Every structure is written in C-alpha cells, then in structure tokens.
Amino acid sequence: MTVPPAPVRVRLAPSPTGFVHIGNVLVALVDAAIARQAGGTFVIRIEDTDQKRFVDGAEELIYESLHWLGIEWQEAPDRGGPFAPYRQSARLPLYQEYAERLIAQGDAYRCWCSPDRLEQMRFAQQAAKLPPKYDRRCLGMTEAERKALDGYTPDSVVRLRMHDSGSTTFTDPIRGTLAFENGLLDDRVLLKSDGFPTYNLAVVVDDHLMRITHVVRGEEWLPSTPAHLRVYEALGWDPPLIAHTPLLLNADRGKISKRRHPWANMQWFRDQGFLPEAVLNYLGNLIAFVPDTENPAPGVARELFGFDEIAAHFNLASIGPSGKVVDIDRLDWLNGQYIRRMSVEDLAVKAAPFLAAAGYDVNTLPTYRAALALEHERIKRLSQAPQALSFFFDDEEYDPAMLVPRGATAGRALELLDGAIAVCQSVAESGDWTVSTLDDRFRAHAEARGLTTGKLRGQLFGVVRVGSTGRTATPPLFDTLAVLGASVVLRRLSVARNHLECLAAIDGPPAEGQ
C-alpha cells in the first residue's frame, strides 16, 4: 500500500524584530504560490524567542504588509488553527522538553562556559585562523567537574552535539545537492540560559509539529540547515523539503543595505505610492515566468499579471540560485502602467492621502479630478501627485527670468504676454473658457501677429505657460489653462506682467533699430 502524500503545508516564520524586509515578502510570495498550487495551507508562525530583538507592533506590520499585497494565509496567531499557539513564546515548555530528550540521548549537552571564556576562545581561533567553533570544553562533564575549571558560569546553555566526521548532505530544490563537512560544523546552542530556545531548536520542533512539508527561507539561513538536519535526525523525524531562495541585490549586484536602500523595508513601497498590484507583479517576475497568452511565441513574457498567474506558472526549481537584482526603475515603469489603467476616479481616491500629507486638501479644488486627468499618464508613483498638481492648488513662486523665452528680451516677452492677456480676457468674456476656444483664439492671434514659425509660437506659448503655472513643463497648455480656469489664469498672468515690467526696466529700452 502506498502512503498518500501529506497535504502541503508551508510557513513563513518571521521574527518580529522591526520592519518587514522585502526578502521576507518574496519568501511569503513563494510560500503562498506553493500552497495555492497544491491546494495546501500557508501558515505564519511568529518566531519571537529572541526577546532582546523583539519590537512591539512588528507582528502586526507583517500581517498588514502581506494583506496589502493580497497574499493570503490560513493559520497564524491572528487566525488560530489546529496547531496553535503559533507564537513561539507561547510554546516554551515544548522546546525545553525536546532539549531534555536530546541531552538524555547524548545528542546535546550542557555548557557552563562564561561569555568571557567564549570570547577568549573566539579571539584565539581568529588569531590562529581557525573556523569559529565551540571547543567542547564542557562535553562529557558534570557540573561539579566543570565548576572546578576556569571560565565557569552557573547559567548553563544546551548545545547540540554535531557529528565529528562524515558529511551532512541534503537536496535543496533551488540549489541541488549540498554537502557540509561535519568536522567543520559548530555545536550550536539550542536552549539559552533563560530557558528560551534558539532559532535552531524552535524552528525544527515547530516545523515538525506543525507538519510543514516545505520550508522556504532566504539564502542567509543556509549555514544553519546542517544543524537543523542534525536535530531532525536525533529526534527521529523526517525533515521537510528545505529550499533557500536567492538573495535580493541592489542595481550594482551588491547586498542590500538598510541604510543605502530604503526599499529593503516593505513600508517604503507603500510610502512612495507604489500600488500593491505592481509590487506583487514585480516580485512575481523574480520567481515565475508568466507567458504572454496573447503572443504565445516562446520566451515572450506577459507584462502585467497577478497572483493567480504567479501561482499557476511558479516552479520552485526554476527560481535559480543566483541573486536577483531589484530594479526600481522597472518597478516605476510597471507602477506607471497600473496607474494608467486605473480610472481617474480611482486614482483620485488613491492620490488624495498623498496630497493631504503634503498639505493639499483635495476638497478645496473643485477641478481636482480634471487636473489629475491631465497628469494621469505622467504619474509613476502616487507620491508624485503633490509635485505634479501643486500649481493647480497654489500660485507658486518662480524665477521671473523663466518668463523670458530663449533668444528673446524681457521687453519682447512683455509684448507677447500682453497679447496673450488680451486673448484670455476676450475668451473669458465670451463665457466659453474651453480647450477648443482657447486653442482657436490663440492660434488666430499667433497668425495675426505673424508668429507663424514653430519657434515664435513656442515663445508665445512659453510665456503663457510659465506665467500661468510657474513651470516650463506642464500637460498640454490649453488643457491646463482650461482646468485652471479664467480667473486664476488672468490673475497669474497679471502677476507675470509685473515681473516682466521689472525685468524690462532693468534691461533698459530696446536699442534703436531692434
């Protein structure tokens, strides 16, 4: 009779030590994809046994970040489940029980070495260029025997006894078969003197008791895996499949540093106004190749896709072991694509908090949606909305010299502006302050003034653009004027006129014949 395969159970085992690292989110996505593919269960277990590094609120931040991205889980401290409790700090007696069992079997031993002694030992090893490794001073001793020697402390820890020779091998679905020489492996601490387990004991006990079938974690945990396998062996348990995902790298293919790469922190993506769909799509690109169904040529990838496609096309083995570069420019592009596909209404709702944070109350601007529509294609992050829209809210200061087109004098700019003010006044009086009327009248005016070349028309429109917005680059001019409204435009152009008068006075009258 064949044994039916165990139902797939994966877990994310974050330590609540502060911010949510993007690497952990990638692992969560892999977990969720495995669970979805196999109709399995995704568990979140909180590894809070390192009390010194515990940060209040960090656990909630993990749930919030995954929830924001649309990654779902089924069992966790916030959900409960058949293997509760899911917080390690609530499971301490379990780990103590297994540590005792390992000691009784001779697979672990107590160690009474003081921190000072361990430090001296490390210095000596470093000086001799030896690998850092506990020298087993306490192995095989009773407390009384050990006490008689130097460097004793009554606060004992429990250490795992690694094998002296041979090697530990295992097959990582991402990296293939790996072998570690046992003689080089350290007798790691399993239980600390305060009775709390270390990661190395708790992770094995919980993965086993919670019936985890696939352990997925970042490459940085690879050196711990031989110790975990030793614990599985000593307790007579079958290890799960253990996969180590590649590191995420910066654009220079270097390690991500929290200080230099703020995007190491998941919160950064939210603060910058990336959409969860875009971030999920971006991370999905790192772990799955989603073919383009509309262009099914081999090797053509689909650009925009969501979790269903990631889960359908994901394959652990094809992630590959080499580091994945996080390309924020590409994410900006992707986010811009998602923003373009949103309705203005949707964008208006999502951009409003970013504007509010910058001090702009969208309720005070009746043309908010129309203004946003003009900037829609240009906005790549929601956090760019305040910069893109500020001139619709406020009369902004600008350098009056910007009003003078290249190759022209202030006097000439003033002439152009006077003509433009007259056009605006007459359009305003006509009661038809619309894009098409502004466009018609300005073109007729340019024609009448002999501004027939692109350059001359550009000078006219340039003066109007800077005068009405304070900027040299804006959405299409007449659309912008239409949304700003006649009274704002006329007021700003009159301020611009004052600026130009001052500049022209400084320049002095145009020389004869000019």
Ligand code: GLU
């Ligand atoms: N607590 C570890 C972490 O913070 C878990 C590593 C693992 O998944 O085994 O990432």
